[in-house]
Amino acid sequence: MNQKENSKSPITITVMAILTVYNILYWSSKFFIADVPRVFASFYLSVKEHWGLLTFLEFLAIASIFVDTISKFDVLQGRQKTIRIVASAFFICAFIARFLIGMIDLYLDGDVR
Numbered sequence: 001m002n003q004k005e006n007s008k009s010p011i012t013i014t015v016m017a018i019l020t021v022y023n024i025l026y027w028s029s030k031f032f033i034a035d036v037p038r039v040f041a042s043f044y045l046s047v048k049e050h051w052g053l054l055t056f057l058e059f060l061a062i063a064s065i066f067v068d069t070i071s072k073f074d075v076l077q078g079r080q081k082t083i084r085i086v087a088s089a090f091f092i093c094a095f096i097a098r099f100l101i102g103m104i105d106l107y108l109d110g111d112v113r
Helices: 003-007 010-031 038-049 051-071 078-109
Strands: none
Touching: 010 038, 010 051, 010 078, 038 051, 051 078
């Protein structure tokens, strides 16, 4: 297989796109609840309801992107390498922030025993 073709994984690109959309929807519905349409508010409530499952699935997606970036680090060229590293760092930071905020929400709601 050509190294150029090997560096462009459609699954990784799809997962990155899904995570980007998920982050945009989550953060906009979390902090701009009064300014966003009702659909975003219902999105946040459903995320809050299924927080454990979504956190686990997001962790798996971020871990797969991170491992894919590390395993293909020598194959990636220039700008693509930079985009992958920055995107991985962004997703990891957003995940950690969302995890901490989710734990605080659970604690404040009285769901942590």
